[in-house]
Amino acid sequence: MAYATTSFDLVNFKVASSKRIIGYNKQIKQQRFVTFNSVNGVVPRINGVKKLKVAYQGVPGAFSEFAAKQAFSDCIPLPCRAFLDAITAVEEGKADLAVLPVESTMEGTELRNYDLLLQHDLPIVQEINLYVHYCLLAMPGVSKGELKKVISHPLALAHCGKTLAQLGLDHEAVEDTAGAVELLLSNRMFDTAAIASSQAALLYGLDVLAHGVQDESWNVTRFLILSKDLRLRSPKGRNKFGSKTSMVVAHHSGTLNVLLKLLSAFSTRDINLTKLEVNPSRTNGTPVLVLDPKEGGPLKEFPCILYVDFEGSMDDQNVKDALAEISEFPVFIRTLGSYSADPNIYGLQ
Numbered sequence: 090m091a092y093a094t095t096s097f098d099l100v101n102f103k104v105a106s107s108k109r110i111i112g113y114n115k116q117i118k119q120q121r122f123v124t125f126n127s128v129n130g131v132v133p134r135i136n137g138v139k140k141l142k143v144a145y146q147g148v149p150g151a152f153s154e155f156a157a158k159q160a161f162s163d164c165i166p167l168p169c170r171a172f173l174d175a176i177t178a179v180e181e182g183k184a185d186l187a188v189l190p191v192e193s194t195m196e197g198t199e200l201r202n203y204d205l206l207l208q209h210d211l212p213i214v215q216e217i218n219l220y221v222h223y224c225l226l227a228m229p230g231v232s233k234g235e236l237k238k239v240i241s242h243p244l245a246l247a248h249c250g251k252t253l254a255q256l257g258l259d260h261e262a263v264e265d266t267a268g269a270v271e272l273l274l275s276n277r278m279f280d281t282a283a284i285a286s287s288q289a290a291l292l293y294g295l296d297v298l299a300h301g302v303q304d305e306s307w308n309v310t311r312f313l314i315l316s317k318d319l320r321l322r323s324p325k326g327r328n329k330f331g332s333k334t335s336m337v338v339a340h341h342s343g344t345l346n347v348l349l350k351l352l353s354a355f356s357t358r359d360i361n362l363t364k365l366e367v368n369p370s371r372t373n374g375t376p377v378l379v380l381d382p383k384e385g386g387p388l389k390e391f392p393c394i395l396y397v398d399f400e401g402s403m404d405d406q407n408v409k410d411a412l413a414e415i416s417e418f419p420v421f422i423r424t425l426g427s428y429s430a431d432p433n434i435y436g437l438q
């Protein structure tokens with residue numbers, strides 16, 4: 090197994106012990122940006138085999154598109170304006186799957202996207218961890234000294250705060266990283282740079298003025314792939330790492346007792362937690378809105394919520410027993426999906 094491939098220009102960045110980086114290679118690069126002609130809602134069949142349509146937020150070259158292609162190499166990526174549109178595309182049958190970035194090593198949980206996950210009934214069928222390497226891109230021939238402004242996805246701007254401060258440039262948020270590149274090009278903005286991937290630079294023919302402009306070299310985003318069709322779950326045994334389950338546990342008053350109950354139920358059965366977040370901070374004490382798929386709408390409101398990921402599947406007896414034990418408490422539990430654990434970190438440069 091190869092660790093931290095040298096095909097990245099980065100030197101010796103940290104690799105978490107259990108994580109593997111799948112290096113970018115020339116062959117993959119050529120396949121990455123094959124574009125397909127497709128008509129909304131119609132899934133083209135090539136040689137009688139259905140190609141999966143994967144909805145993502147952004148335009149070609151966005152990190153979410155790369156995550157889609159990483160999950161289903163032969164898929165037809167369907168660009169959408171917003172993450173909600175990607176989810177709606179699946180709900181309305183215009184796409185088979187949707188890609189949702191939910192957390193990053195630099196920023197933690199992306200609450201707005203997690204909220205979408207909680208407010209819709211689309212199970213998680215797969216996870217993809219992507220190493221996010223940002224570049225500063227500009228129109229061909231433009232030098233750093235000519236720049237006045239930088240545009241990108243709000244998270245990308247946040248991830249590159251130090252570089253932006255050093256450059257002393259104004260910045261403005263746009264929908265996605267590749268969308269920023271498209272905007273530069275279509276408006277011929279010679280005084281503006283975009284923060285995006287080097288693949289986006291290649292795709293749109295822009296110059297890369299700087300590589301790895303994120304504040305921390307170790308920058309990984311976790312994407313979840315959602316679908317109504319559970320047959321699209323990454324096959325069991327695809328890797329030897331077993332299953333993982335994501336769920337939320339909510340209570341109308343406080344989470345402390347629920348948390349203790351949960352920790353005890355899981356630890357007695359040796360079930361490892363891979364994520365545990367207690368009511369991630371929300372402004373103005375806004376309640377968390379969660380759809381209960383058993384009851385449909387309206388959304389249930391909770392002041393407190395636990396975000397839990399653990400090793401194991403809802404089909405495992407010890408998991409069923411643990412959940413039964415937690416349910417002795419008057420809690421709301423919603424399982425967001427059981428899927429193959431993927432400890433790999435896929436690279437793109």
Ligand SMILES: O=C(O)C(=O)C[C@]1(C(=O)O)C=C[C@@H](O)C=C1
Binds near residue numbers: 146150154193245264
């Ligand atoms: O803008 C993009 O390219 C995206 O795919 C979105 C997104 C995100 O929302 O987290 C994905 C990865 C990066 O962390 C920055 C932005």
